[in-house]
Amino acid sequence: PIKVTKVCCIGAGYVGGPTCAVIALKCPHIQVTIVDLNQARVDAWNSPDFNLPIYEPGLVEVVKQARGRNLFFSTDVDKGIQEADLIFVSVNTPTKKSGVGAGFAADLNYVELATRRIAAVAHSSKIVVEKSTVPCRTAESMRTILEANSRSGCRFDILSNPEFLAEGTAIDDLFSPDRVLVGSLQTPEGLDACESLAEVYSNWVPKERILTVGLWSSELSKLAANAMLAQRISSINALSAICEATGANIDEVAHAIGFDSRIGPKFLRASVGFGGSCFQKDILNLVYLSESLHLPQVAAYWRQVVEMNEHQKSRFSKTVVDTLFNTITGKHIAVLGFAFKADTGDTRESPAISLVRDFLSERAYVTIYDPKVEDAQIWLDLVEACPNVPLVNIQKQVTIARSSLEACKDKEAIVIATEWKEFREIDWQTVYNNMNKPAFVFDGRMIVDAVALQKVGFKVKVIGRGDRS
Numbered sequence: 263p264i265k266v267t268k269v270c271c272i273g274a275g276y277v278g279g280p281t282c283a284v285i286a287l288k289c290p291h292i293q294v295t296i297v298d299l300n301q302a303r304v305d306a307w308n309s310p311d312f313n314l315p316i317y318e319p320g321l322v323e324v325v326k327q328a329r330g331r332n333l334f335f336s337t338d339v340d341k342g343i344q345e346a347d348l349i350f351v352s353v354n355t356p357t358k359k360s361g362v363g364a365g366f367a368a369d370l371n372y373v374e375l376a377t378r379r380i381a382a383v384a385h386s387s388k389i390v391v392e393k394s395t396v397p398c399r400t401a402e403s404m405r406t407i408l409e410a411n412s413r414s415g416c417r418f419d420i421l422s423n424p425e426f427l428a429e430g431t432a433i434d435d436l437f438s439p440d441r442v443l444v445g446s447l448q449t450p451e452g453l454d455a456c457e458s459l460a461e462v463y464s465n466w467v468p469k470e471r472i473l474t475v476g477l478w479s480s481e482l483s484k485l486a487a488n489a490m491l492a493q494r495i496s497s498i499n500a501l502s503a504i505c506e507a508t509g510a511n512i513d514e515v516a517h518a519i520g521f522d523s524r525i526g527p528k529f530l531r532a533s534v535g536f537g538g539s540c541f542q543k544d545i546l547n548l549v550y551l552s553e554s555l556h557l558p559q560v561a562a563y564w565r566q567v568v569e570m571n572e573h574q575k576s577r578f579s580k581t582v583v584d585t586l587f588n589t590i591t592g593k594h595i596a597v598l599g600f601a602f603k604a605d606t607g608d609t610r611e612s613p614a615i616s617l618v619r620d621f622l623s624e625r626a627y628v629t630i631y632d633p634k635v636e637d638a639q640i641w642l643d644l645v646e647a648c649p650n651v652p653l654v655n656i657q658k659q660v661t662i663a664r665s666s667l668e669a670c671k672d673k674e675a676i677v678i679a680t681e682w683k684e685f686r687e688i689d690w691q692t693v694y695n696n697m698n699k700p701a702f703v704f705d706g707r708m709i710v711d712a713v714a715l716q717k718v719g720f721k722v723k724v725i726g727r728g729d730r731s
């Protein structure tokens with residue numbers, strides 16, 4: 263097996279950036295170059311004051327230590343490819359918006375373009391690693407493209423190395439992953455390539471956590487892991503609806519079932535719904551795969567996880583409207599949190615977007631506050647969510663605030679959509695004094711102390727807890 267000394271990563275996004283920055287930090291003997299076509303993104307990664315394009319706790323410290331030493335960011339994709347022995351393909355694979363499989367299948371155009379570029383410019387052998395989440399057997403298509411276009415004497419070995427980091431905890435997840443998964447063909451060359459990549463990770467990941475499997479198992483394991491994680495959330499959210507109707511408390515139920523060592527306590531927090539760039543996309547991808555394989559029952563089973571999530575979001579919006587005396591027209595609502603989870607500025611598929619869209623269609627006024635999401639991103643998301651409404655009209659109904667206190671002033675209701683730590687520390691008495699009465703709090707993340715808030719005077723609704731609790 264070759265010893266890797268130069269790594270290139272194509273795609274400087276949420277995955278490529280943190281993943282390869284950590285490889286550079288942990289492997290000072292390896293030169294890591296992260297390339298991207300997006301000039302603004304690369305400039306931000308290179309910014310002198312470390313104003314990085316994504317927010318992730320601990321990321322700035324990692325980049326500070328490695329950038330300029332053995333970590334480089336560049337738009338020169340060709341040079342990055344030519345210099346490297348090992349190339350991560352970490353480009354986006356969004357759900358297709360049109361054509362065959364629209365709404366379900368992964369759009370592999372970016373993966374294919376990156377692969378074709380590697381074939382076109384490489385003049386030495388490379389290990390090409392699928393880091394993006396892709397449908398089962400994509401590695402085969404990549405190999406066909408590479409082999410059909412390569413120069414003589416160039417060999418390409420393809421590996422699958424899906425990424426399991428979660429946003430908001432990416433650096434911790436990368437420093438001590440539960441496991442690193444590497445899939446390869448079970449040929450002598452495939453196994454050698456697998457060993458070369460495993461050797462890179464072994465600089466900081468214990469050997470027993472580096473799992474090596476076949477290519478197709480590796481690709482499918484990524485979709486399977488996300489589908490099962492999302493299924494857990496849809497299951498707990500389905501139970502939250504029963505709790506609200508019966509007087510059971512979802513926190514107590516989750517605690518009780520999580521004590522079963524076969525179930526385990528993690529990832530059982532009921533919520534307003536899951537968001538993020540991965541869960542929905544990857545399940546839909548699995549649904550599409552199942553349908554293509556003529557397994558309609560399997561497809562329907564996984565599709566229900568996404569349908570349950572849609573139901574949870576609209577159920578929550580409906581609770582807000584119902585509780586505010588069946589109409590929110592002309593009422594003022596503060597939405598705390600716009601990111602899809604705490605500790606990230608990412609809003610992809612954020613449940614907050616659906617909530618605000620629903621409130622706008624009921625003709626309410628909405629004020630949004632999020633500690634990390636940029637204003638421009640909020641406007642972009644709302645324009646996309648309300649396709650027939652021009653931005654100027656949206657801006658008549660929506661304002662963006664700079665703090666929770668400012669957002670909640672003179673409002674009838676507060677909706678908590680993201681579990682930011684600072685929302686746990688709100689001075690509720692001051693907030694209450696500044697609100698219109700009766701003042702309502704709708705907690706979609708189970709972070710408030712409902713009893714304490716009721717003592718202040720609020721009317722409180724917490725997800726998964728009925729009035730009879």
Ligand code: NAD
Nearest residue numbers: 273274275276277298299300353354355372376394395425
């Ligand atoms: P992203 O959109 O943040 O980043 C992708 C980057 O690739 C963009 O900056 C884009 O400009 C660049 N790019 C696209 N085509 C290119 C090309 N031909 N040459 C050079 N650059 C190109 O996406 P992301 O969130 O980092 O996700 C990347 C992949 O990782 C996806 O397949 C995703 O499913 C998977 N994944 C994401 C997460 C997550 O938490 N975001 C976790 C695990 C896996």
Ligand code: UDX
Nearest residue numbers: 425426427428429529530531533536537538540602603
């Ligand atoms: C997920 C996977 O966890 C990660 O392994 C994979 O690599 C990418 O997709 P991510 O989407 O970044 O990561 O965050 P995650 O922590 O999984 O949260 C996803 C969504 O589920 C968020 O909206 C979160 O708020 C929600 N969630 C999570 C719940 O509602 N309840 C929970 O118990 C856990």
